[in-house]
Amino acid sequence: MSGLVPTRVVVVGNGMAGARVVDELCRRDDDVHITVFGAESRPAYNRVLLSDVLAGKRGYDEIDLTSAPGRVVQRLGTSVASIDRAARTVLADDGTTTPYDALVLATGSTALVPPVQGIAGPDGRLLEGVHVFRTLDDCEAISAAARRARRAVVVGGGLLGLEAARGLLRSGLQVDVVHGAGHLMETQLDPTGGAVLRRAVEALGVGVHLGSFASGVTGGRRVTGVRLADGRQVAADLVVLACGIRPQVDLARAAGLQLDRAVLVDDLMRSDDPRVYAIGECAQHRDQVYGLVAPAWEQAAVVADLLTGRTASYTGSRLVTRLKAMDLEVAAMGETGPEPADTGDGLEVLAFADPARQVYKKLVVRDGVVTGAILLGDLSTVGPVTQAFDRATPLPADRLHLMFSGLGTAAVVDPGLLEDDALVCTCNQVTAGGIRSSGCRSVAEVALATRATTGCGSCRGLVEALLGPRSRSAVEQPDPDRTLEERRSA
Numbered sequence: 226m227s228g229l230v231p232t233r234v235v236v237v238g239n240g241m242a243g244a245r246v247v248d249e250l251c252r253r254d255d256d257v258h259i260t261v262f263g264a265e266s267r268p269a270y271n272r273v274l275l276s277d278v279l280a281g282k283r284g285y286d287e288i289d290l291t292s293a294p295g296r297v298v299q300r301l302g303t304s305v306a307s308i309d310r311a312a313r314t315v316l317a318d319d320g321t322t323t324p325y326d327a328l329v330l331a332t333g334s335t336a337l338v339p340p341v342q343g344i345a346g347p348d349g350r351l352l353e354g355v356h357v358f359r360t361l362d363d364c365e366a367i368s369a370a371a372r373r374a375r376r377a378v379v380v381g382g383g384l385l386g387l388e389a390a391r392g393l394l395r396s397g398l399q400v401d402v403v404h405g406a407g408h409l410m411e412t413q414l415d416p417t418g419g420a421v422l423r424r425a426v427e428a429l430g431v432g433v434h435l436g437s438f439a440s441g442v443t444g445g446r447r448v449t450g451v452r453l454a455d456g457r458q459v460a461a462d463l464v465v466l467a468c469g470i471r472p473q474v475d476l477a478r479a480a481g482l483q484l485d486r487a488v489l490v491d492d493l494m495r496s497d498d499p500r501v502y503a504i505g506e507c508a509q510h511r512d513q514v515y516g517l518v519a520p521a522w523e524q525a526a527v528v529a530d531l532l533t534g535r536t537a538s539y540t541g542s543r544l545v546t547r548l549k550a551m552d553l554e555v556a557a558m559g560e561t562g563p564e565p566a567d568t569g570d571g572l573e574v575l576a577f578a579d580p581a582r583q584v585y586k587k588l589v590v591r592d593g594v595v596t597g598a599i600l601l602g603d604l605s606t607v608g609p610v611t612q613a614f615d616r617a618t619p620l621p622a623d624r625l626h627l628m629f630s631g632l633g634t635a636a637v638v639d640p641g642l643l644e645d646d647a648l649v650c651t652c653n654q655v656t657a658g659g660i661r662s663s664g665c666r667s668v669a670e671v672a673l674a675t676r677a678t679t680g681c682g683s684c685r686g687l688v689e690a691l692l693g694p695r696s697r698s699a700v701e702q703p704d705p706d707r708t709l710e711e712r713r714s715a
């Protein structure tokens with residue numbers, strides 16, 4: 226299909242990747258005719274912020290992602306059941322057939338349900354009181370169940386599990402987290418970081434059971450507890466499963482597309498059928514299946530470029546994970562495994578832990594270049610650390626400066642440390658320079674002009690620091706007379 230600009234684009238999946246590619250296409254070209262199918266009946270929403278909804282910090286209306294203009298045909302609550310690649314059509318579950326010139330698969334993932342005794346009935350339905358946490362419907366079901374429950378067990382102590390635990394704790398439940406690994410959030414943190422986080426989580430009143438596998442759930446009609454493999458039992462009238470995800474690739478498999486863990490794509494995000502693209506969690510690029518929103522949005526932009534006749538390619542994302550774990554800020558990037566004792570042969574590992582203040586910092590440096598870092602609880606130097614990691618340029622001798630922007634100023638971001646090309650919003654790839662030159666005066670204006678803060682939202686503090694003290698008051702009193710164009714040209 227190279228050189229041809231498709232006029233009919235069909236997007237399967239109206240989640241974070243699908244909605245983004247629709248938005249990117251609309252920003253680039255008025256002539257492309259877009260149809261998007263969404264199995265969920267609701268308009269697109271920011272899935273990352275579901276934890277805030279569960280915690281009662283935001284309403285459903287505050288996580289809306291819809292930006293598609295009227296010309297986009299949205300088929301909400303409609304699943305694509307099959308693809309006829311020869312005829313170049315998709316068949317929806319309502320019996321309709323829609324032709325395409327280019328098809329974008331953005332079907333995401335489903336939540337994993339572990340093979341635990343008693344968890345589901347013969348019909349596959351989860352026992353009453355047991356829930357997964359992936360969609361807005363899941364979120365509503367958990368919130369409703371939490372109103373009737375007193376004790377909750379979250380199975381899984383990764384990012385998602387801790388987010389669920391935070392929400393349930395705020396709903397007034399007694400919460401236990403059961404986690405198979407030896408420390409919390411083992412994908413992002415090393416054991417020391419995990420221990421600091423555990424202390425913070427326990428300080429909030431959450432019970433943490435590490436190295437513990439759920440072997441069964443108890444209860445007849447509805448759940449009464451979780452049985453652990455070591456024989457212990459944790460009482461619960463609500464169980465939330467946060468045990469990982471599995472790419473949703475049934476449609477692609479049935480269509481005969483090449484798969485491994487997900488749909489195999491090249492640097493143009495194309496499957497082995499050049500008219501069929503895959504992005505987000507259902508795509509596997511250079512052996513990576515990303516479970517984060519930033520790569521999905523980068524991939525969406527590349528596909529939108531290609532489908533509107535531009536040149537673009539995706540070579541992979543350098544992952545910088547920024548998040549809040551139980552209200553504790555975390556940034557993790559690159560290799561985080563090496564320990565200070567491993568130092569030698571060009572490897573330096575600097576680590577500082579202050580569990581009482583819930584702070585942990587680690588820098589992994591190879592041959593003078595930052596190859597990994599963990600910042601937990603004090604993100605005052607997250608800008609320069611991310612920049613050093615991103616650029617992979619040799620560091621000056623003063624490594625400590627990169628870990629501490631000034632002793633005793635924990636959690637205060639120093640905007641002076643951020644050079645113009647320092648990445649501030651990792652979800653939307655917005656730099657400090659981009660924010661400075663936007664002319665914006667408030668976080669709301671920055672969000673509108675650059676999209677920074679509209680992903681996971683963890684860069685909000687950095688954006689506020691860059692804008693200076695005026696940003697907070699400007700958020701409360703936006704200047705309605707100042708148009709986006711005026712701000713851009715300011």
Ligand SMILES: Cc1cc2nc3c(=O)[nH]c(=O)nc-3n(C[C@H](O)[C@H](O)[C@H](O)COP(=O)(O)OP(=O)(O)OC[C@H]3O[C@@H](n4cnc5c(N)ncnc54)[C@H](O)[C@@H]3O)c2cc1C
Nearest residue numbers: 238240241242264272273304305332333505506516517518
């Ligand atoms: C509670 C929670 C917190 C998270 N926190 C973070 C975070 O802090 N940072 C971060 O980077 N990421 C986070 N994530 C992960 C992030 O949300 C995902 O990486 C992102 O949503 C992936 O986008 P996607 O479009 O590939 O999949 P999804 O957003 O899941 O969208 C896929 C959509 O496709 C639809 N679909 C599937 N099959 C069909 C079909 N045949 N026909 C029509 N529609 C179909 C699905 O119903 C779904 O709506 C979090 C996820 C959750 C659940």
